[in-house]
Amino acid sequence: MNEIFAGVANLGFPIVVSIYLLVRVESKLDNLTNSINELAKAIAAKEKYI
Numbered sequence: 001m002n003e004i005f006a007g008v009a010n011l012g013f014p015i016v017v018s019i020y021l022l023v024r025v026e027s028k029l030d031n032l033t034n035s036i037n038e039l040a041k042a043i044a045a046k047e048k049y050i
Contacts, residue, residue, distance in 0.1 A: 004016070007019075
């Protein structure tokens with residue numbers, strides 16, 4: 001918690017919130033990318049049987 005308060009004091013609230021949101025969104029984007037790749041593989045496999 002002290003690190004967060006130090007970050008707010010040094011960088012300002014908007015910058016700290018932006019960094020926090022970017023870190024959270026990055027993991028969600030990785031999951032989304034993996035899901036899209038799996039979907040593309042599943043579609044390609046389905047097309048082979050048609």
